[in-house]
Amino acid sequence: MSNLPTWALRTSVCAVLATLGPQPAFANEVTQLDEIVVTATREATPLAKAPISIGKVNEKTIAETKPTFIGQVLDKIPGVHMTDLGNEQHNLSIRQPMTYSAVYQYLEDGVPIRPVGIFNHNALYEINLPGSDGIEVVKGPASSLYGSNAVGGAVNFTTAAPSAELTWNVAGQLSSEGYRRVDAGLSNSWGDTGLRIAGYSATRGESWQDYNAMDKTGVTARLDHWLSDALLWKSVLTYSKLDTDMPGSLNESDYNARPGYSYQTFTTRQVEALRASTxxxxxxxxxxxxSATLYYRDNSTYQLPSYLIFNTGPNSASGRTTDNTFTSLGLSAFHRQQWGDLKLTVGGLIEASPNDQRETNLSIVRDPKTGKYLSYKTGSVRRDYRVDLGNQAVFADANYQITRGLGVNGALRYxxxxxxxTNHLTPSATTGAASQKQSFADVSPKIGFTWDAAKNVFVYGGYSQGFTPPEVGALFSSASVPNLQSASFDQFELGARFSPLAGVKIDAAIYRLDGEDELVNYSIVPGKSEPRNAGKTRHEGIELGLDWALSNQWSTKLAGQYARHVYREYRPSPVENYAGKDIPxxxxxxxxxxxxxxxxxxIRIALETTYLGQYWMDNSNTVEYKGHTLFNLRGEYQQHGWTVWAQALNLSNAHYADIAASSYKGVGAHNGDTQDTYSPGAPRSFFVGIAYAFDGKGAGR
Known part of the structure; x- marks a missing residue:
């Protein structure tokens, strides 16, 4: 095969495990000088030389932060903000507003964790972070590599490889606000075979919020077997289960006077997700x-959600339950070949995902004095259908080095x-459309350049396009199916990574991202609406990351952005026109x-400040959220395998909202108690924890 020694062969294979995750522990003898990412090109690339805007949260950052919410580490990437909606529920902002829309692709080892057509903005609660050794975020359209929804970006969790020797760890923590958690992991290798299992169990009881209990379990097992020095067989199994209350949002008066209050007493979300790949x-x-990956998904989500409860009178309300299940079977493969200065990758994907959805109407009793929803009765079945979701794709990516310092790259995906x-009910405005088939075909191009402008100065730029097909809910929710097409997004970006001084690393990018044919829920007449491809948006901004090691004792990291998100066209009814307005x-x-x-x-002590600026809560740009600044203090001590830590989050006990919105349309009087909603943020919270890790050499590490 090759005259290289075994460890060198395995290192070279590990360096190109594009969709298969991080460098296995067998290559630990080699010192890795550069941070490596795989999501940008499906090939292991030094982060400093990645040809697009990409950020990474490495294993060290995860260990130092000890996050109980993934956003606590994702927000350390410039241009990324994850909204905490409680108990691992969330939405995300990457070159987009804080949105619930299907404009992101979430992946594990390069494989989407959910199928196309049934996006869930909360889907990262299906990730088991202890099973990962890093998170990589491509910012902007990545559809040329990862297909639909990869518009604002793609978030890829890379699973951690087995260790070369026996290691194990256990940790426990608790908080002043009712959070309890236990983590555990075990890893070892036997010759050419290695196994790693890691997971956690968390619960939340009584806390600052009246109705906010939670139980979460996650576990990941990864089995690696080297069939030869240059061929790895890897299998991954991830399981997660979440059972959480849904406290919902508050009106303006309650948010200001009693942010821990909740109108809910029975709303719930129950999720069970299994993913397996080989x-x-x-x-x-x-x-x-x-590379070839065969994967399987099995997912069920039952909800009686707070956001589907609507007041119908002073002591009554309506609501509904939703029960969504899907399974998936898919195959993803690619081959990369290099001829001198030309590198070409070709691949494809095929996936089938049967999806069943059932909704049931509820009549709800409401206490007009407290505003609480007290009980409910089950009514008629509102929806009952199956959708067989299919996705087929082919893609190609090419990179050519014109000179030693100048390269061009391009990609194309179909x-x-x-x-x-299939509708199991009689079609109607509420039960949905008649049984039928719909399909959408999209081509996603990308072209760019890379330039080593000087020593320690790397410049990249280019154009890329992404797309989002209509979701199942938009297509089949009413008796008549709207004539919809995929929304498209065109981006131009220019970025640079450089090191002007020893110990200083700077990552900067500027971009413009334009959306076309975006879906607008258009109100034809009061009480009757339909989705239309009637929206155009513009997203432009500057992102800056600074990593500065001032000395062996002091270091600082900055992740910041300035961005504008504007409607170019947006007319949700015959009398409303928000063109030129900032997006809420x-x-x-x-x-x-x-x-x-x-x-x-x-010993490590870190003070962190997070800032979220002012934004409009409504389309008319009339109701304003002032923004907030939070402070977090973290400290840890390590000795002979033991680690003890303490954290104070929201150190100044700031009163803030994780997200705020308003239905006010800019006409007539504004009433914050009937038109505005706030999801209150947690008050000052203290966390303490202890962990022990055994390093396989007869002692703790």
């Missing part, structure tokens, strides 16, 4: 690398998305700054 990847020919809809929930300024101090090698 893959082969390696160097099967000279200059080539091949996707076909199909919906085979779109702060112009956002950032995170951390200053860390290590007086000794085994």
């Amino acid at each position: 893959s082969l990847a390696g160097e099967l020919n000279a200059g080539g690398f091949s 996707d076909r998305v199909s919906y085979d809809f 929930a779109a702060p112009q300024w956002q950032g995170t700054l951390e200053i860390a101090y290590k007086p000794l090698t085994n």
Whole structure:
């Protein structure tokens, strides 16, 4: 095969496990000088040389932060903000407002965690973070590599490989606000085979919020087997289960006077998700690398959600339950070949995902004095249908080095998305459309350049396009199916990574992202609406990341952005026109700054501030959320395998909202108690924890 030694062969294979995750522990003998990412090109690339805007949260940052919510580490990436909606529920902002729309692709080892057509903005509660050794975020359209919904960006969690020797760890923590959690992990290798299992169990009882209990379990198992020095067989199983109350939002008066109050007493979300994949990847020919991944998903989500409860009178309300299940079977494969300065990757995907949805109407009793919803009775079945979701794709990516410092790259992907809809009820305005088939075909191009402008100065730029097909709910919710097409998004970006001084790393990017044919829920007449491709938006901004090691004791990290998100066209009814207005929930300024101090090698203290700027709550740009600044203090001490830590989140006990919205249309009187909603943020909270890790050498590490 090759005259290289075994460890070198395995290192080279690990360096190109594009969709298969991080470098396995067998290559630990080699010191990795550069941060490596795989999501940008499906190939291991030094982060400093990635040809598009991408950020990474590495294993060290995760260990230092000890997040109980993924947003606590994702927000450390410039241009990324994850909204905390409680108990791991969330939405996300990457080159988009804080949105619930299907404009992101969530992946595990390069495989989407959900099928196309049934996007869930909360889907990252299906991730088991202890199973990962890093998170990579492509900012802006990545549809040329990852298909539909990868418009604002793609978020990829890379699973951690087994260790070369026996290691295990256990940790426990608790908070002043009722949060309890236990983590555990075990890893070992036997010759050419390695196994790693890691997971956690968390619960929340009584807390600052009246109705907010939660139980969450997550576990990931990864099995690696080297069939030869250059061919890895990897299998991953991830399971998660979440059972949480849904306290909902508050009106203006209650948000200001009693932010821990909740109108809810029975709303719930129950999620169970299983993902399994097995893959082969390696160097099967000279200059080539091949990968094939077979994957399976099984997911069920039952909800009686707070956001589907509507007042119908002083002591009554309506609501509904939703029960959504899907399974998926898919195959993703690619081959990469290099001929001198030209590198070409070709691949494809095929996936089938049967999806069943059932909704039941509820009549609800409401206490007019307290505003609480007390009880409910089950009514008629509102929806009952199946959709057979299909996705087929082919893609190609090419990179050519014109000179030693100048390269060009391009990519093209074709996707076909199909919906085979079967309605088990008689079609109507409420039960949905008649049984039928719909399909959408989209081509996603990308072209760019890279330039080593000077020593420690790397410049990149280019154009990329993404797309989002209509979701199942938009297509089949009414008796008549609207004539919809995929929304498209065109982006131009220019970025640079450079190191002007020793110990200083700067990552900066500027972009403009235009959306076309975006869906608008158009009100034909009061009480009757339909989705239309009637929206155009513009998203433009500057992102800046700074990593500065001032000395062996002091370091600082900054992740910040300035952005504008504007409607170019947006007419949701015959009498409303918001063209030129800022999009709601779109702060112009956002950032995170951390200053860390290590007086000794085994002690770390960090002060972090997070800032979210002012934004409009309504389309008419009349109702304003003022923004907020939070402070977090973290400290830890390590000795002989033991780690003890303490954290104070929201140190100044600021009163703030994780997200705020208003239905006010800019006409008539504004009433904050009937038109505005606030999701209150947690008050000052203290966390303490202890962990022990065994390093496989007969002692703790």
